[in-house]
Amino acid sequence: MADYPQLDLDAQLCLPLYAAARGVTRRYTEALGGVGLTYPQYVTMLALWDAAEPLTVGEVGERLHLDSGTLTPVLKRLEAAGLVVRRRDSADERRVRVEVTERGAALRSEVAEIPERVWHDMGLAVDDALRLRALLDQLLLGLDASTSA
Amino acid sequence: MADYPQLDLDAQLCLPLYAAARGVTRRYTEALGGVGLTYPQYVTMLALWDAAEPLTVGEVGERLHLDSGTLTPVLKRLEAAGLVVRRRDSADERRVRVEVTERGAALRSEVAEIPERVWHDMGLAVDDALRLRALLDQLLLGLDASTSA
DNA sequence: CACAACTGTATTGCGCGCAATTGGATCTGG
DNA sequence: CCAGATCCAATTGCGCGCAATACAGTTGTG
Missing domain, CATH: 1.10.287 (Helix Hairpins)
Structure with a gap:
């Protein structure tokens, strides 16, 4: 069989990167089980906690490199859990501002x-x-x- | 608001790792579009190409850090595409051996x-x-x- | 041989990721 | 003004990841 050293599984960077990211995500998910957050939900909260003002969906997406197709359902689950509130920006009705609720803010110390x-x-x-x-x-x-x- | 430097988005390692892995996966997926493989399907083929003998599902999983819940549907799609054949191991009917077909082997040079x-x-x-x-x-x-x- | 423990794979259920599309809101040129 | 282009979020569709479960096959024990 022909030899393709550039396809050698052990020589590639992509697999360790892929496996390490999933492994770390799994560890965080385990650690977050107590507060009922998944890892993507957690990083979304991180982005919101970091910001001085309520962010739009697009601004959260910039920080996390995620688009609305992923974020919309995540934010809806966070809203259903009472951690955030989503409301249309009155100055620009295309945008949705995501505000952290008091309960969402309180969660911060629990995951610190x-x-x-x-x-x-x-x-x-x-x-x-x-x-x-x-x-x-x-x-x-x-x-x-x-x-x- | 209380300060939690350990939760600072920019100070954490997990987000760059998470974002970089997704970004690299996306690049590979784009590059693989021509041959009709997704990134997980590609790394599965890498594992199979690397091995001298047909691997069991579990052996593929060890190499990729994935379990049967993920691999079974991936392998079924690869089989549907004619790149691999799955057959029960006659010596131990619990195991499923995954053989690369001629067509699957031919794909190797296309993605090299x-x-x-x-x-x-x-x-x-x-x-x-x-x-x-x-x-x-x-x-x-x-x-x-x-x-x- | 019987039978319990264990192993390997498949199935189920749910939450992402992301491309593609939709649809309403805003901006721009005429 | 107003019509077309642009922007923003939501929706749709599909393929993962992975925990939990199910189940057939195998092994160990008396």
Whole structure:
């Protein structure tokens, strides 16, 4: 059978990236079980907590690299859970502003220690985590750059 | 509002990892459109191409960190596309062996240049890619270690 | 041999991701 | 003004991921 070293499973970067992301997501999901959030719901709350003002759906999407097809149902579930409220922007009725409710804000302290615990359990050294982050940021820049090109 | 630096979106590793994995998957999916494979179908074919013998469903799952709940429908679609054949192992009827068909083997050369092209388009330097891979492998080790613990 | 424990795969149910489409709101040129 | 282009979110359709469950096949034990 012909040899294709560039297709060697062990030589490719895509599989470790793919597997690592799913693995970390799974750990977060386990840790979040107690508060009833999935991982995508959690990162959506992170984006909303970070913002000074209620974000539009599109602004959340920019921060998370997700589109409305994914976010709309996520936000509806968060709304059903009483963590956010979605309302049309009166100044521009095309936009939907997502406000964090008091209950949504209260959740923040409940999940505050999760990241540290998850990463600690995986045994990744802090400087390795920083190096990994820098490389991933660079990768994301490359993704964005070649998208717009 | 209380400050939770450990929840700062920009300080976390999980979001870049999550976004980068989805971004790379999207690029591969675009590149694979011509041959009619999705990214999960592609990595499944990679695992099968790499192996000397037909793998069982479980062996594919080990290599990709996926379980039968995900793989069974993927393998059925690959079978429907004529790229693999699934048959029960006569020595142990619980197992299902996945054989690559001639057509499945022929596909290998058609996708051989995809990885190089995708990574080149993202502009990631080779040594950065190697460093990234090493860190991701370490992360995967940490995930496995704390799972079995 | 009987029978319980275990293994390997398939099925089910639900929540994403994302491309493509829809439809209402806003902007722009004439 | 007003008609076409543009923008924003929602909807639709399909393919994952994965936990939980089901179930046939196998192994270990007396």
